[in-house]
Amino acid sequence: MAGTQQENGAFGRALVIDDHPLFCDALGLTLRNFVGIAQIDTADRLQSALDRLGAGEAWDVILLDLHLPDVSGLDGLVRLRRVAGAAPIVVVSSMADRQVVAAAVRAGARGFVPKHSEREVFLTAFRVIAAGGLYLPDGMDLPDAPGRGTEEAIDRLAQLTPQQATILHKICCGAMNKQIAYDLSIAETTVKAHVTSIMRKLGVQTRTQAVLLAKEASFGNMLPEPPAGR
Known part of the structure; x- marks a missing residue:
């Protein structure tokens, strides 16, 4: 209800x-x-x-x-x-x-x-x-709008399905496709297909670029550094 x-x-x-x-x-x-x-x-x-x-x-x-x-x-x-x-x-x-x-x-x-x-x-x-308003912490006016890069990153992330968002989070934590497949109990080929779709929706070419875009939306202090060499 x-x-x-x-x-x-x-x-x-x-x-x-x-x-x-x-x-x-x-x-x-x-x-x-x-x-x-x-x-x-x-x-x-x-x-x-x-x-x-x-x-x-x-x-x-x-x-x-x-x-x-x-x-x-x-x-x-x-x-x-x-x-x-x-x-x-x-x-x-x-x-x-x-x-x-x-x-x-x-x-x-x-x-x-x-x-x-x-x-x-x-x-x-x-x-x-x-009452239909927006509440911000006491004494804090609405801060300067996030930069265009941050806005675009948030908009792109919003296009991901819940499964894709979960996979992206695991990529941000350094997990490879085999580990992601094991964690989610899905085939590795399915993970690869999701990763391809994630990159297309985010407009990036590599896993590192996907992590950096996720960090842009999360302001860097909520996600680990992207894995080196990927």
């Missing part, structure tokens, strides 16, 4: 995507008792959230950490935005420098709340977002 906003404009149902149980518990208490969100669901992996959305579940608002066990950087936000429907996505992250905030907004986030903000900040953020 799709989530519905309450008559006073508050959100009735939220999904928190974060792999730290204690933080999820604390955030759930804040959202329920202070913000007024009646139902709080959690997922500790991006794929778990994507599977539930694909099965027809819906939420009024989704809170996303940028660094999860199965995804890192803006890739998770891009993938989530494509299947979240009308639900606004609020990034809740310890990485809150101006470039990351700007990139998250560019990728479709409706709000950005530093992870250890006081509960009053969450209340303000959700009031702004419920």
